[in-house]
Amino acid sequence: xxxxxxxxxxxxxxxxxxxxxxxxxxxxxxxxxxxxxxxxxxxxxxxxxxxxxxxxxxxxxxxxxxxxxxxxxxxxxxxxxxxxxxxxxxxxxxxxxxxxxxxxxxxxxxxxxxxxxxxxxxxxxxxxxxxxxxxxxxxxxxxxxxxxxxxxxxxxxxxxxxxxxxxxxxxxxxxxxxxxxxxxxxxxxxxxxxxxxxxxxxxxxxxxxxxxxxxxxxxxxxxxxxxxxxxxxxxxxxxxxxxxxxxxxxxxxxxxxxxxxxxxxxxxxxxxxxxxxxxxxxxxxxxxxxxxxxxxxxxxxxxxxxxxxxxxxxxxxxxxxxxxxxxxxxxxxxxxxxxxxxxxxxxxxxxxxxxxxxxxxxxxxxxxxxxxxxxxxxxxx
Amino acid sequence: xxxxxxxxxxxxxxxxxxxxxxxxxxxxxxxxxxxxxxxxxxxxxxxxxxxxxxxxxxxxxxxxxxxxxxxxxxxxxxxxxxxxxxxxxxxxxxxxxxxxxxxxxxxxxxxxxxxxxxxxxxxxxxxxxxxxxxxxxxxxxxxxxxxxxxxxxxxxxxxxxxxxxxxxxxxxxxxxxxxxxxxxxxxxxxxxxxxxxxxxxxxxxxxxxxxxxxxxxxxxxxxxxxxxxxxxxxxxxxxxxxxxxxxxxxxxxxxxxxxxxxxxxxxxxxxxxxxxxxxxxxxxxxxxxxxxxxxxxxxxxxxxxxxxxxxxxxxxxxxxxxxxxxxxxxxxxxxxxxxxxxxxxxxxxxxxxxxxxxxxxxxxxxxxxxxxxxxxxxxxx
Numbered sequence: 001x002x003x004x005x006x007x008x009x010x011x012x013x014x015x016x017x018x019x020x021x022x023x024x025x026x027x028x029x030x031x032x033x034x035x036x037x038x039x040x041x042x043x044x045x046x047x048x049x050x051x052x053x054x055x056x057x058x059x060x061x062x063x064x065x066x067x068x069x070x071x072x073x074x075x076x077x078x079x080x081x082x083x084x085x086x087x088x089x090x091x092x093x094x095x096x097x098x099x100x101x102x103x104x105x106x107x108x109x110x111x112x113x114x115x116x117x118x119x120x121x122x123x124x125x126x127x128x129x130x131x132x133x134x135x136x137x138x139x140x141x142x143x144x145x146x147x148x149x150x151x152x153x154x155x156x157x158x159x160x161x162x163x164x165x166x167x168x169x170x171x172x173x174x175x176x177x178x179x180x181x182x183x184x185x186x187x188x189x190x191x192x193x194x195x196x197x198x199x200x201x202x203x204x205x206x207x208x209x210x211x212x213x214x215x216x217x218x219x220x221x222x223x224x225x226x227x228x229x230x231x232x233x234x235x236x237x238x239x240x241x242x243x244x245x246x247x248x249x250x251x252x253x254x255x256x257x258x259x260x261x262x263x264x265x266x267x268x269x270x271x272x273x274x275x276x277x278x279x280x281x282x283x284x285x286x287x288x289x290x291x292x293x294x295x296x297x298x299x300x301x302x303x304x305x306x307x308x309x310x311x312x313x314x315x316x317x318x319x320x321x322x323x324x325x326x327x328x329x330x331x332x333x334x335x336x337x338x339x340x341x342x343x344x345x346x347x348x349x350x351x352x353x354x355x356x357x358x359x360x361x362x363x364x365x366x367x368x369x370x371x372x373x374x375x376x377x378x379x380x381x
Numbered sequence: 382x383x384x385x386x387x388x389x390x391x392x393x394x395x396x397x398x399x400x401x402x403x404x405x406x407x408x409x410x411x412x413x414x415x416x417x418x419x420x421x422x423x424x425x426x427x428x429x430x431x432x433x434x435x436x437x438x439x440x441x442x443x444x445x446x447x448x449x450x451x452x453x454x455x456x457x458x459x460x461x462x463x464x465x466x467x468x469x470x471x472x473x474x475x476x477x478x479x480x481x482x483x484x485x486x487x488x489x490x491x492x493x494x495x496x497x498x499x500x501x502x503x504x505x506x507x508x509x510x511x512x513x514x515x516x517x518x519x520x521x522x523x524x525x526x527x528x529x530x531x532x533x534x535x536x537x538x539x540x541x542x543x544x545x546x547x548x549x550x551x552x553x554x555x556x557x558x559x560x561x562x563x564x565x566x567x568x569x570x571x572x573x574x575x576x577x578x579x580x581x582x583x584x585x586x587x588x589x590x591x592x593x594x595x596x597x598x599x600x601x602x603x604x605x606x607x608x609x610x611x612x613x614x615x616x617x618x619x620x621x622x623x624x625x626x627x628x629x630x631x632x633x634x635x636x637x638x639x640x641x642x643x644x645x646x647x648x649x650x651x652x653x654x655x656x657x658x659x660x661x662x663x664x665x666x667x668x669x670x671x672x673x674x675x676x677x678x679x680x681x682x683x684x685x686x687x688x689x690x691x692x693x694x695x696x697x698x699x700x701x702x703x704x705x706x707x708x709x710x711x712x713x714x715x716x717x718x719x720x721x722x723x724x725x726x727x728x729x730x731x732x733x734x735x736x737x738x739x740x741x742x743x744x745x746x747x748x749x750x751x752x753x754x755x756x757x758x759x760x761x762x
Contacts, residue, residue, distance in 0.1 A: 062663070063663060063665045063666045064663060068662070178601070179601045179602070180601075180602060181601065182599060182602050182605075182609075183601070184605070184609075185602075185605070209600060215596055215597050215599075215600055215601060216596050216600065217600055218563060218596075218600050218616075218620030218624075219590060219595075219596055219597065219598055219599050219613075219616055219617050219620060220558075220560045220561075220562065220563050220596060220620050220624075221560070221562040221596055222563075223563060223620075223623075223627075224563075224565070224566070224624070224627065225627055225666050225667055226663060226666055227627050227656075227659060227660070227663040227664065227666050227670075228563075228565075228623050228628075228667075230663070231623055231627075231652075231656045231659050232600075232620055232623055234651065234655065235599075235600055235616040235619055235620060236599075236600050236601050238599075238613065238616055239600060239601050239613055239616060240601060242604075242613055243599075243604065243609060246604075246605065246606055246608050246609040246612075247605060247609075264651060266648075266650050266651030267647075267648050267652075269647050269692070269696060269700075270645060270646075270648035270651065270690060271612075271647075271648075272690075273647060273690035273691045273692045273693075273696075274612050274645050274690045276690075276691045277688055277689075277691035277722070278608060278611060278721065280691075280722075281445050281449070281720050281721050281722070282445060282608040282720075284445060285607055285608050286606055307655070307658055307659075309653075309654035309655045309657075309658060310655075310657045310661075311650070315654075315699070315703055318696070318699045319650075322696055339663075340659065341658070341661075341662070
């Protein structure tokens with residue numbers, strides 16, 4: 001036995017005590033004036049309007065009760081305020097109230113990767129990253145950040161990953177799943193090289209599909225309603241997964257891990273086994289794809305719990321087995337976007353043997369010791 | 382008991398004797414000069430080039446052995462000829478050899494619905510329909526035709542359905558799944574009204590995705606290879622299904638049935654249960670969607686067996702149960718496109734209790750007596 005250091009002892013002890021790790025908490029930006037100072041000087045003026053920088057938006061808007069049953073503070077005017085604007089309020093009313101020990105922040109800027117002005121997009125990413133570190137991550141060991149990048153300018157995305165990739169407060173690189181091109185295309189490979197260089201998983205979050213430079217949100221054109229649009233979003237993940245596998249991303253970057261946010265899990269068996277079948281007949285076209293696609297999928301991709309499909313119980317257990325959820329499924333609290341229900345109720349639907357895997361252990365295995373080390377490096381104060 | 386007519390007796394007896402109904406046989410066009418005479422006079426000259434009418438094509442091309450293990454005739458030059466150009470050869474070497482009693486013809490023109498010249502597209506549809514009837518369907522009771530239409534011009538598609546919709550040799554309307562817009566959009570509703578008016582299911586066949594006026598073949602842009610492209614095609618079906626349901630097509634046309642060709646089945650539970658969950662929170666946006674989406678899917682859609690995903694046995698049985706395959710799954714021989722394997726081997730993988738349902742009974746239930754009546758109406762000779 002190798003003697004462990006006291007830092008490792010602390011990490012092991014802390015890991016054992018963890019009740020839940022939430023990989024998906026969305027800080028809300030209510031005042032871009034507070035973000036602007038973190039932007040590069042030449043782009044700061046683009047963020048000083050009250051509505052923030054110029055950003056293309058799609059026309060799909062959730063109906064129903066805003067934020068569902070998520071707790072909300074009372075504003076000065078007596079009305080419900082934004083639930084996720086104040087880190088201290090979130091810590092008390094969400095993390096403490098629901099027994100979440102650690103939360104990974106994922107921003108609300110899900111259309112950044114399809115914004116036409118690539119310099120504004122890069123500046124927004126940098127500003128959000130520094131603001132997140134300063135306002136959320138440094139003051140509390142309960143939050144970890146995602147390193148947001150805009151993939152439409154690979155060079156600036158790589159530079160941003162190299163600027164902050166070793167920061168102890170950041171645990172993954174975050175991009176929009178909305179994209180001009182499928183993410184296996186070679187122009188994106190330097191981003192994956194940077195992820196691997198800094199030991200960071202790549203997170204993709206849906207939400208910008210159909211905005212800005214995005215193709216229509218389905219491969220047969222534009223949906224009509226939020227209901228249709230939102231339900232169709234996993235199609236984008238299917239396209240990205242198969243692009244990354246068929247373009248050989250995981251042969252080139254065998255340690256790269258990818259987390260798919262808010263896409264459910266029910267389509268993964270289809271993708272795995274349709275492409276496995278096709279691979280047998282069609283792999284001469286992509287000789288670098290050495291294993292059946294399902295092997296890459298099960299080894300490189302993780303999914304999140306919110307929203308899980310409304311599966312009848314036995315079907316959910318069967319699907320969890322097919323996708324090896326005991327390794328690949330992560331708990332997403334998705335606070336404060338609770339319009340589709342309480343994310344903890346979705347957890348309760350999982351087979352009980354999976355629960356601690358999903359709420360704690362899979363995240364620890366994926367993000368590693370980075371998740372447990374202090375947010376400020378020793379000597380940095 | 383009502384006394385049955387002798388025609389009914391014959392149909393019942395014939396149904397009981399059927400060994401297999403193949404809903405997907407692709408006649409090959411090897412000489413457009415033979416199609417041209419069937420085209421409307423004003424468009425005939427567009428089809429007299431040896432390569433046929435001007436048609437946009439995508440750049441994806443199957444690798445591997447052409448037609449896989451499908452039997453092929455020997456051409457005059459001693460080389461393998463086209464397997465599905467001659468109805469008599471197909472009848473002997475495919476239907477008789479494999480025990481298929483009835484086959485529904487589905488053309489090879491899978492990109493017709495995204496051709497830019499809408500008048501050429503409509504003329505091609507009419508010519509192919511009349512050629513199919515004259516050359517394949519009228520001479521043999523073993524073939525039934527599909528009524529091909531090009532959805533980009535609704536008026537001409539409706540006129541074509543009204544022109545031929547009661548022909549005893551045609552059993553369904555056929556459109557490309559490749560489409561400028563999701564098929565729930567209201568411009569397509571007159572086509573569905575015409576299907577219902579003539580008691581014809583609507584068949585969608587993939588293959589034209591990414592060609593002509595189609596958006597990119599995925600919602601994040603163009604795939605790079607046939608392998609990536611072909612595996613991604615079911616995403617188009619997901620988009621169409623959800624468009625048709627959320628736009629209220631099945632409330633408006635409660636008897637409309639839709640057959641999805643070549644998309645597999647593994648993604649249906651995902652679509653069913655993701656949208657069911659969303660429906661609970663989001664249906665205020667589409668108040669005409671009165672039932673959970675899974676109810677419409679199970680009632681209105683059928684799928685075909687070739688290619689089924691390469692599912693491990695228990696997973697295939699579980700998925701068949703989820704999609705009620707005992708009612709919704711149809712045998713597709715997909716002759717001569719056997720690059721992905723022998724379609725009969727795929728049948729063997731199904732739970733044995735399903736086989737006769739899939740090979741015979743589901744098709745009889747879907748297409749009804751039209752499938753068994755003579756191809757030439759009494760008195761038409």
